[in-house]
Amino acid sequence: MASPAPTPRPGDQLAAATGTTRVIVIRAPEGGAGAIECGGVPMVPARQAPAAPAAGEAPGALIGKRYVDAADTLELLCTASGAGPLTYGGQPLTVKAPKALPASD
Template sequence: MSTPLRAGEQLASADCTVRVVVVRAPADGEAVLACGGSPMVPATGGRPSTAGITGLVTLIGKRYVNESDTLEVLCTSPGVGELSYDGVPLTVKAAKALPASD
C-alpha cells in the first residue's frame, strides 16, 4: 500500500535521474506516482548528474499534471523516464493565457 502524497514532498525516480516536488496532491492520494514504470521514492542525498544524457522525456522546470488536474508536480531534475500516476501518463501543464490589456 502506498503512502499519500503531500504538497512539498520531494520524490526521486528509482530508475533514472528524474526528481520532482509535489505542488498539489489529490485528497485521496492512494494511487502511485511512478517514473519509468517504477514507483517514485523519497529523494535523499545530492542531485544526480544529468551530463551526457540524451533523449530526455521529463524536462526540468516543467509542471506535470494528471487528467483530472488533482495532481501537479514540478520537475527539479530531468531524465529519460516518463511520469505516470495510477498507470496513466502525466502531461505537461499548459501555460495560462494572460488577459488582454487594451
C-alpha cells in the first residue's frame, strides 16, 4: 500500500485507500500535524490510489461539498463521493456552510 502524503498542501489530490472518495486540498494549515483520513484509513495521493472501488456502501463524503475542520484551517473539496467520514488528525470534518449573498435591495 502507498504511504500517505506527509503534509497536505493546497492543490494536492487525495483518494481513499479503500473506497471511491477523492478530494482536493483547498486550504491547509501551516506544518499540518494530522493525517487526512477517510473511514479511519489515511488518504493517499490520487495517482497512487487503488483501482478497485468499494461498492454498495452509502456515501459518507458528498461530491461538490467542501469539508472543514473545527479550527477552519483545513478545507477539502470532494470530487468523488464515497463511503466513510472524512477526518483530520482524528477529528471529524464538517460540511462548510455556504456564504450568504448580499441583499439585492
